[in-house]
Amino acid sequence: MTATADRPLVLDPDRLFPADPGVRSVARRLHEAVRDLPIISPHGHVPPQWLAEDVPFGDPTSLLISPDHYIYRLLHAQGVALEDLGVGGGSLDEAQSRRAFRLLAEHWPAFRGTPSRFWMESELGDVFGIGQRLHVDTADAIYDQIAERLASPDYRxxxxxxxxxxxxxxxxxxxxxxxxxxxxxxxxxxxxxxxxxxxxxxxxxxxxxxxxxxxxxxxxxxxxxxxxxxxxxxxxxxxxxxxxxxxxxxxxxxxxxxxxxxxxxxxxxxxxxxxxxxxxxxxxxxxxxxxxxxxxxxxxxxxxxxxxxxxxxxxxxxxxxxxxxxxxxxxxxxxxxxxxxxxxxxxxxxxxxxxxxxxxxxxxxxxxxxxxxxxxxxxxxxxxxxxxxxxxxxxxxxxxxxxxxxxxxxxxxxxxxxxxxxxxxxxxxxxxxxxxxxxxxxxxxxxxxxxxxxxxxxxxxxxxxxxxxxxxxx
Known part of the structure; x- marks a missing residue:
């Protein structure tokens, strides 16, 4: 593995806060007060069927890549075919789903500085408890960890x-x-x-x-x-x-x-x-x-x-x-x-x-x-x-x-x-x-x-x- 793949995924508690130490300390206190407040989402596109039927999510790709146009549009800009990502309702078998996740990992440097990287790393670390950085050498292991969690009732x-x-x-x-x-x-x-x-x-x-x-x-x-x-x-x-x-x-x-x-x-x-x-x-x-x-x-x-x-x-x-x-x-x-x-x-x-x-x-x-x-x-x-x-x-x-x-x-x-x-x-x-x-x-x-x-x-x-x-x- 390269040094990048060996490094753990660490979500810095001060991410997005000002660099000035004094201003940063105020931002920390303000964020602490709102961090755990309920989420109000008055406009979105999550299918109501997911919640009405409470059906378990299928696989990491169909959950994290196929429905997220921020992710797949930038991959497409890197030359990845949309059909390889399950876009447009196309179904992927397990091997194809795993390959799509590898494609994301292979092109992960393209997401540096984007909000998509911020969201994806927050999902991996905070939601799934993944401790590894996304990298071509860690893609399969991360895929397996996410798939295991999706099989749990806690992830319905x-x-x-x-x-x-x-x-x-x-x-x-x-x-x-x-x-x-x-x-x-x-x-x-x-x-x-x-x-x-x-x-x-x-x-x-x-x-x-x-x-x-x-x-x-x-x-x-x-x-x-x-x-x-x-x-x-x-x-x-x-x-x-x-x-x-x-x-x-x-x-x-x-x-x-x-x-x-x-x-x-x-x-x-x-x-x-x-x-x-x-x-x-x-x-x-x-x-x-x-x-x-x-x-x-x-x-x-x-x-x-x-x-x-x-x-x-x-x-x-x-x-x-x-x-x-x-x-x-x-x-x-x-x-x-x-x-x-x-x-x-x-x-x-x-x-x-x-x-x-x-x-x-x-x-x-x-x-x-x-x-x-x-x-x-x-x-x-x-x-x-x-x-x-x-x-x-x-x-x-x-x-x-x-x-x-x-x-x-x-x-x-x-x-x-x-x-x-x-x-x-x-x-x-x-x-x-x-x-x-x-x-x-x-x-x-x-x-x-x-x-x-x-x-x-x-x-x-x-x-x-x-x-x-x-x-x-x-």
């Missing part, structure tokens, strides 16, 4: 939910889903945690899709409403939102090409909808209808109380061949620049001060935080700044976010940390990373005499507990 989904102390876990669900797994969790007296669905209607709001007529027909069947007319379509969306809320949903989630909004009159909306159902809508009409429907979603939110979250400007399925072979959500969604101030003005003009309306704005374009989103949240009582997620939930991005957003919006107009993950085992590591970075940021404010330590401590606790509960009405 519900046991881990308790161990991680996840107070609330939101999933992401299609409006036509029957939500049977959520119903099973609600009705199971042995399950004491809170798992809630999230209403994700994107594809039902985009009439330019070739499958839009079939989608709205499916929506109508799920709602028990005839969607042959625009009014029926609106009624079906409202009915499905009620069904989601009855099973605990607290939010709807929206991701479109932009957040430009406009309000069509009902006759024009009905005309475009009728054209779309016939498959005859043009691009300009489809875009106008989608922008109109964002305003309708806000209108519905003022009536049913669901929090509305927006995260626009992502080129979905950027690589055509990968999409055709492996499907959506396989690591090649790429962000681009976006704009909020002008685009959201029609929506906020109508609902920005509506009682009880909450609108959480996320962006993958960092230039927008200080220029647009924080000023919007600094005026409109409905608007909250969504904390970094997805490509931006990395240490440097979170530090930049705090600096950009706090100056105008403060801490209490932000959302709390959002893990946005399908990788269940990484949830505690992601939240701990955020808690460490926020503790470090607050410690710096204390060192600069911009806060006293008592205020910083109260704020650190609020970021983890009070703020997400208030923002998402939990």
């Amino acid at each position: 989904p519900r046991a881990l939910m308790d161990r991680f102390d996840i107070e609330v876990l939101a999933t992401t669900d299609d409006p036509a889903d029957d939500l049977r797994h959520h119903a099973a969790l609600r009705d199971d007296p042995a399950f004491t945690r809170r798992v809630v669905p999230t209403f994700r209607p994107d594809r039902y709001l985009e009439p330019g899709r070739a499958d839009f007529p079939q989608l709205v027909a499916d929506l109508g069947r799920a709602a028990g409403v005839d969607t042959g007319t625009y009014r029926g379509y609106i009624a079906a969306l409202e009915e499905r939102r009620r069904a989601f809320k009855a099973l605990g949903a607290v939010s709807s989630d929206h991701s479109h090409a932009d957040v430009v909004t406009l309000a069509l009159d009902e006759a024009e909306a009905a005309r475009i909808y009728a054209s779309a159902v016939r498959g005859e809508v043009n691009e300009a009409e489809a875009t106008a209808f989608r922008r109109h429907m964002l305003v309708e979603m806000a209108r519905m939110a003022t009536e049913d109380g669901l929090v509305m979250t927006l995260h626009p400007a992502v080129h979905r399925n950027h690589h055509t061949a990968t999409f055709e072979r492996f499907g959506a959500d396989t690591g090649h969604d790429i962000p681009y620049a976006t704009e909020f101030t002008r685009g959201l003005q029609p929506l906020l003009d109508r609902f920005g001060t509506a009682p009880g309306f909450h609108l959480v704005l996320f962006t993958l374009d960092e230039t927008v935080y200080s220029r647009e989103i924080a000023p919007l949240a600094g005026f409109y009582p409905s608007v909250y700044v969504g904390a970094p997620w997805w490509f931006l939930d990395a240490p440097e991005a979170i530090r930049r976010f705090r600096g950009a957003a706090t100056e105008t919006a403060g801490f209490y107009r932000t959302s709390g940390f959002i893990d946005d993950t399908r990788a269940f085992m990484s949830i505690p590591a992601r939240h701990d990373m955020s808690r460490r970075l926020d503790s470090a940021y607050l410690a710096q404010l204390v060192a600069e005499h911009r806060l006293d330590e008592e205020e910083a401590l109260e704020t650190a606790v609020d970021i983890v507990t009070t703020i997400p509960r208030k923002t998402f009405k939990l």
Whole structure:
């Protein structure tokens, strides 16, 4: 073995804290106060079936690599084939799964400095109790240790939910889903945690899709409403939102090409909808209808109380061949620049001060935080700044976010940390990373005499507990 393989895996207790000894000591104290607080995860993608059926996880690769696009997209960039990692629903036998884990180990140097390395090492050390560094010479031994633990009842989904102390876990669900797994969790007296669905209607709001007529027909069947007319379509969306809320949903989630909004009159909306159902809508009409429907979603939110979250400007399925072979959500969604101030003005003009309306704005374009989103949240009582997620939930991005957003919006107009993950085992590591970075940021404010330590401590606790509960009405 090389020297690297011989070195033990040690998780430094001061990781991500400031280098200055005095500031670091304050960060330690702040983190100590929040380290063991329950996890609130108001947006994520863990399948509810895992918890409803409490099925043991299969193997290390299908748990740690195949569902985690942070891991497999960077491996793909190193030349590893996605099919060798079980991406896109492909099943791997034991030999293939072990080989995929070796491929991760062989390319582990590519992850130096990335948040993926931070999360994976936290999972290995804290969750699985692995004492060896990941290396090509230790890959098989680590694989065997993880596989052995996964066979234990202590590593089944519900046991881990308790161990991680996840107070609330939101999933992401299609409006036509029957939500049977959520119903099973609600009705199971042995399950004491809170798992809630999230209403994700994107594809039902985009009439330019070739499958839009079939989608709205499916929506109508799920709602028990005839969607042959625009009014029926609106009624079906409202009915499905009620069904989601009855099973605990607290939010709807929206991701479109932009957040430009406009309000069509009902006759024009009905005309475009009728054209779309016939498959005859043009691009300009489809875009106008989608922008109109964002305003309708806000209108519905003022009536049913669901929090509305927006995260626009992502080129979905950027690589055509990968999409055709492996499907959506396989690591090649790429962000681009976006704009909020002008685009959201029609929506906020109508609902920005509506009682009880909450609108959480996320962006993958960092230039927008200080220029647009924080000023919007600094005026409109409905608007909250969504904390970094997805490509931006990395240490440097979170530090930049705090600096950009706090100056105008403060801490209490932000959302709390959002893990946005399908990788269940990484949830505690992601939240701990955020808690460490926020503790470090607050410690710096204390060192600069911009806060006293008592205020910083109260704020650190609020970021983890009070703020997400208030923002998402939990």
